[in-house]
Amino acid sequence: xxxxxxxxxxxxxxxxxxxxxxxxxxxxxxxxxxxxxxxxxxxxxxxxxxxxxxxxxxxxxxxxxxxxxxxxxxxxxxxxxxxxxxxxxxxxxxxxxxxxxxxxxxxxxxxxxxxxxxxxxxxxxxxxxxxxxxxxxxxxxxxxxxxxxxxxxxxxxxxxxxxxxxxxxxxxxxxxxxxxxxxxxxxxxxxxxxxxxxxxxxxxxxxxxxxxxxxxx
Amino acid sequence: xxxxxxxxxxxxxxxxxxxxxxxxxxxxxxxxxxxxxxxxxxxxxxxxxxxxxxxxxxxxxxxxxxxxxxxxxxxxxxxxxxxxxxxxxxxxxxxxxxxxxxxxxxxxxxxxxxxxxxxxxxxxxxxxxxxxxxxxxxxxxxxxxxxxxxxxxxxxxxxxxxxxxxxxxxxxxxxxxxxxxxxxxxxxxxxxxxxxxxxxxxxxxxxxxxxxxxxxx
Numbered sequence: 260x261x262x263x264x265x266x267x268x269x270x271x272x273x274x275x276x277x278x279x280x281x282x283x284x285x286x287x288x289x290x291x292x293x294x295x296x297x298x299x300x301x302x303x304x305x306x307x308x309x310x311x312x313x314x315x316x317x318x319x320x321x322x323x324x325x326x327x328x329x330x331x332x333x334x335x336x337x338x339x340x341x342x343x344x345x346x347x348x349x350x351x352x353x354x355x356x357x358x359x360x361x362x363x364x365x366x367x368x369x370x371x372x373x374x375x376x377x378x379x380x381x382x383x384x385x386x387x388x389x390x391x392x393x394x395x396x397x398x399x400x401x402x403x404x405x406x407x408x409x410x411x412x413x414x415x416x417x418x419x420x421x422x423x424x425x426x427x428x429x430x431x432x433x434x435x436x437x438x439x440x441x442x443x444x445x446x447x448x449x450x451x452x453x454x455x456x457x458x459x460x461x462x463x464x465x466x467x468x469x470x471x472x473x474x475x476x
Numbered sequence: 477x478x479x480x481x482x483x484x485x486x487x488x489x490x491x492x493x494x495x496x497x498x499x500x501x502x503x504x505x506x507x508x509x510x511x512x513x514x515x516x517x518x519x520x521x522x523x524x525x526x527x528x529x530x531x532x533x534x535x536x537x538x539x540x541x542x543x544x545x546x547x548x549x550x551x552x553x554x555x556x557x558x559x560x561x562x563x564x565x566x567x568x569x570x571x572x573x574x575x576x577x578x579x580x581x582x583x584x585x586x587x588x589x590x591x592x593x594x595x596x597x598x599x600x601x602x603x604x605x606x607x608x609x610x611x612x613x614x615x616x617x618x619x620x621x622x623x624x625x626x627x628x629x630x631x632x633x634x635x636x637x638x639x640x641x642x643x644x645x646x647x648x649x650x651x652x653x654x655x656x657x658x659x660x661x662x663x664x665x666x667x668x669x670x671x672x673x674x675x676x677x678x679x680x681x682x683x684x685x686x687x688x689x690x691x692x693x
Contacts, residue, residue, distance in 0.1 A: 411550075
């Protein structure tokens, strides 16, 4: 999860990132965890990105804080509730099949069956993304609050990047790692320069030559 | 605007609230302002709720702060961009005609014409709200992030109310002042107790016997 990578980098912590395929997860953790991210530190295992963030803030109070205090923390959680739920749903409507095709061959059947059953009421991934070009305008429109915010400062967090930037950027990285249809219009300059700005943080943590274009044209 | 009333109360400032009908606004301010809220203080006039909030924070640094710092401020503006745009649109789809009917007789024609032209592409208010009961589930679903946030603390701001609480509460007060169809299900206990909690702040600032029920049944 990109948001966790950025949280670790924000705190100046070094880490090794181990990508896991869908079907690796229960196996690697002996069935204890079914989702990523999982942070392993010394003898501890912490699952779920907010639990990881809480753990990092508590364990490393001397390092750069992720949150200025409980007030900002509460507001970032509220943003997560708004942004992540809405955008994951919208992105999934365009990229469900791309995610499948980008997965390792041995993970595809699991991904297809679990998603079709859990989220698509049995419809196929192909049916779910059919006519996806027609949903681009609504997806772009849903990003209006981000553009409004970026008209007031370089980051979602204001003058400095905060965990809201890492949350939103993480979703775009996820799309960039699989998409075969760029979600954004090339004129979308405020999002474009913000994505560049966040990718360049922490010695270019978000830069990855394998990423597919997010902008048309 | 309720959010401004709450901001003033939060800072412990006394104020006199002068409700204005739609067609009063240009008249009262000699055409200088077309929208409310407008804060008049000594010789200054400040229009737009965020400008008022900025002004209050700068002018009264010794009084209780509305924001813990620029980080929380940025996140509350982002919440405003998400919540207000989406909910005003959704509420308007149910209550456009109720707002009209609740306005003073001399304001109704102006309200109808300006809204039909500006927001409804010429359709009537009646057509816009037709079948509104069918849109209740989507409206209630759109409040899921608030419920999630309220499962973690008594206020949207966390342990203490913040300006995000005042923004969201203000929209519900607006609905409560006009609605002829309660928007919320009676089982919606986390929203219900939060609305009570915010209404009770500052010696019951939000309590008003003229308000219509927000909950069914």
